[in-house]
Amino acid sequence: MRYYERIGLIPPIPKNKSGIRDYDERAIHWIEFVMKFKKAGASLEAIIEYVRLACSDDDTKEVRREILVEVKEDLTTQISKLQECLDVVEYKIENYYNLCDPVTQKMVKEWKEKHEYKK
Template sequence: MTITEVSQKFEISQDILRYYERIGLIPPVNRNKSGIRDYTEQDCNWVEFIKCMRSAGVSIEALIEYVELFLQGDKTIEARKEIFIEQRNQFMKRIEDMKKLLERLEPDFGKFI
């Protein structure tokens, strides 16, 4: 797939895709003879994964670390697991904070208008 097709499929700008690749957020994408990025299914899986994790609030730094560890192979499974446990804990904290905010807004919403 071309960068245009991937951009449209995942609703991410081409600039963001290039940026993600440049900083190591997704592994380097192969290029065809003309030097144009040629995304494979595996590349698209990375894009989808990163988009999902970013939507959940996972930091770029944590994801870069995860990708670097992933590329080192199975010897890093425990370290990768620790990253996700920490990110999950942070996500759960954000959910709890949002629930508290929602509770504060619901009962007496009218008095703030």
């Protein structure tokens, strides 16, 4: 967490009288937000920029919204690609015995014959 704070991934965490970081509810919220951003595939640079803008005194709502829109677009693309993969796997599961296995067996046989595959 100190590293995240040092690089600007999370805002500075307040410290108690002994100099120990005091992770209050606000700090936990920021950490959870950043972890979700990372899990979504957002670049560290985008997250750092978002945090920097959010902590600035300037009106940065539109710029922060643009960052969120970009992350959403990237997520939508990732979801679409994963859905295509899931569709293929579901099709193969549903049709495994009558379609997929015979085709796979044929492909393996042809490959073995072509490459003189020996066990």
